[in-house]
Amino acid sequence: MNNKFSLSTIIRPHILTLTPYSSARDEYTGKEGIFLDANENPFGSVGQESYNRYPDPYQSAIKEKLAPIKGVRPGQIFLGNGSDEPIDLLVRATCTPGQDRILIMPPTYGMYEVSASINDVPLTKVPLTPDFQIDTDAVLAAITPDTKIIWICSPNNPSGNLVQASAIQTLLEQFAGLVVVDEAYIDFAEVESWTQRLDEYPNLVVLQTFSKAWGLASLRLGMCFASEDLIRILNKIKPPYNISGPTQQLLLNALDGVEAKNQMVIDILHERDTLRNMLNDLPLVKKVHPSDANFLLVQFEDAKAVMDYLLSEKIIVRDRSRVILCDGCLRITVGTRDENVAVIDALKKYHQNAVEA
Template sequence: MSVLDLARAEIRTMQPYSSARMEASGGQVLLNANESAWAPLGDSGLGCNRYPEPQPAALVDALADLYAVRREQLLVGRGSDEAIDLLVRAFCRAGEDAILIQPPTFGMYAVCAQIQNAGVIEVPLAVNFTLDVDAVLTALTPAVKLVFICTPNNPTGQCIPRADVERLAQALAGRALLVVDEAYVEFADTGSVAELIDQYENVAVLRTLSKAWALAGARIGSLLANAEVIGLLRRIMPPYPLPLPCVSAALSALSVPGQVSAREHLAIVREQRALMHDALCRLPGVREVLPSQANFLAVRFDDAGIIYRRLLAAGIVVRDVRRYPNLDDALRITIGTPAENARVLAVLQEATTCA
């Protein structure tokens, strides 16, 4: 059974849109796309009067090298969100199929499924927010076409052991596509599981430049998967997903100097994460600081609502995650610069002392 047998039959057989850039490239006089012949003011040589490549070759090559996959195993788009949406639309029939998630987790999995009118089966994370593989497999139904796992998990920060990921991949073969969201993997001590896509055709991995690579505003994300899955998603992807300025920003970030800078900042985040964890644990009013392999800490407070308001009054915005299952007393605090982190601790010290 091919992994494509899990996808919607009408997507597999549809005739995709053929854009002007896909039909012809390399010409010197471009008169096939009804573009302006003049670059806009302030263009600075980008050529924004022309449509961009659907999958920019230089960026695809750079990302394939970064993630150690073949270029045909990579799809680049507008953040991980676009890849999640494309997967749900390609594999889930409205009103019939479903995804499986483990809350608390990233909210866009369920949002994309709901937009598609696909079901959402929830298998809560176990004690200490660990993945219960047996519970996931027990809850699996024939309707489930996608199983999303997030490692390190957002919003708790824990990683899923590689052995559990591989066990799921084996058990889901021929039944569902396992989508491993690694948006925060650069901050973790454990590495990516991207090489599993060569061993299991039903494994896909989400990566992004939004976090460790400091390009949240450029919206560049990737899906790593079996080449057939990549080809399927390209059928339904908008023809020009990546604006030229965003591609340029990504290529700069992935250059040799850009990679040096990113790794320097990663080292700072890791160091600050450990310092913040220890300092927060010593504050009165802090119940628990969850262990994290991401660039944030989920912190339980005696009164998270008061702490949130105190921080906001001091001009500090953190994430209120009390609506998530088993986190009704928690806030998620991103690791900032050393000065920002020190400011957070100072405000929390004052707030918890006065509480």
Template sequence: MNNNWLRHTIRSFEPYHVPEIREHTVINANESPYNIFDFPAVKAEFLKQLDQTPSYHYPDPFAEQLRAALADYVSCRPEEVLVGSGGDEIISLIVNTFVNPGDTVLIHTPTFDIYGIDAEIAGAKVVAVPDLPGYVRNQEAFLKQEKKLQPKLTFLCNPNNPTGELLPLSYVEAVLQASPNPVVIDEAYLEFAQQDSIISKLGQYDNLIVVRTLSKAFGLAGLRIGYAVAQKDVIEALSLPKLVYNLNVLSQLVGRIAMAHRDDILAHNVPPTIATREYLRNQLNALPGVTAYRSAANFVLVHVPDGPAMVQALSRADICVRFYKAADLQNCLRITATTMDVAERVAAVFQQEVSHA
């Protein structure tokens, strides 16, 4: 193919490559270990409603019933919610709604890659503020850049992926107050953080956009249900570049059922995940040369003396984790907190590898 056919902002991009996974214990993508259809009431309701769901009709373009259920969950109005195919689509919609070529997008690093990728595709200039040692965000430097650059878009992941760090709401508000433009707060992992959502401040900030998902705490990564929460006129703007039928009927159905049973699902899924996360962090921090950073998400970022060797040791034990090649994450592994038996296996591999080092 003639490379000149490509949009110039993606000519140097490498195709997204998902490495082949041979291991059977896969804890590299922050997926939940819990299947929503293992809840008898959920499964029964799904099968009942599935019989009444025709495949030949297009889905509701704005998923109105799911939109209302999600609004009830996060305590806002339905018109302040936009549903999409995962948080990734919501982030793409935000960038495509607001960013012109040459605009500045402010992030910190390390954080979720998609913010910078989508911004670069749109032709934006991405400014990244490095974290402090220990993967703590440099709040002072970030706020200084916010005030100086007045970026067209600002992204903050809270809790942050891949570090797990949680920012206080007071700081998030300080960033909102410093910017005249949209500030995106990605709360994909908030259910594990035991902190209130910035959505509670929605009425005070017309530049606030919150990204949420049902992929993590609700275990619906395969259904691809994400949503944005913002003031009504912002939601209407985000709807402009949206594909007409962006969320299929089955995802809308399961999302509604998940919201109807949300208390039971969260009570079942979240506490053991947090307990496993803390067990994993404490066990790994007890090992010499290993640092497992504090996390408010469903994963732990771990620094080891020899990352590739640890990844290979885990692979030999039939365990797949996320390993990073980026300079600011050198020798770091991100390990999803799933079940306690998996965490015990991971800790045993670390113990054995460290003892042989």
């Protein structure tokens, strides 16, 4: 438990006293009746489907269905337009522009910095260690009274590894602000989610997504798990209808497919191991970093040349060679067997051309 943390001292004062926008669906939550309260079109929609009514602003049906899957209470769930929406809302809820700070540990997911920049929030950067773990002493030393959020990506992007739980626990216990653990890739890791410790740490926030393991990237739907008090704050400042009705219905249907999702994860993990082994057999590969995600960070002798060649073969990977601690590295998402074999064949061809040149 963290006795230093108090939500009332982390949230910006005017947010605490803000009167939120009250939508028509806030004032009447029933499903039956003659709806003449929201200035909707009573005759329906253009096209075959009916989208003329506003959706549930709090996605209650989804949260009721999702809560037992995640082992949390519905009131501990916030759903956003991708994980980027709760990232932005957390910054706006806690940080006074030009004054308060957030702390990130590069290399990490880029939207933490982008969101801070958009909101004019200064950054403190404490690099991860060479093996992509938290330098706990350096992080604690870098915290100032104006630091409101520490962002941790675990499994980390772009390195792919889990961050040591003991380091996260130390920060949760010693930092008086929010500790956000971004678990976008948690389905591919063989550990328990930090969502199971929400009641233990009131300053813990966990982000997850439907974009990766669930295969629903096009829906743009992210999950944020936190204390009921913090979730109420996020609901207070979010746009009134941030998740569309069709998206909500598609997700409700998808939540019936937990077993299918789990099987896809098994398949991806199998392909990850196969791809890693094939990459390790290639002489042009210097290192394949350990991964607990659905991608591999791979170091090459000449990453730019390899990247350019793969692009010429219409194989698109991500160049991370300019990112701190990722010199010479490309990030390769685990594909299907055919896609992975195509990558390996292209790399073999590149190497053969280089030898013959």
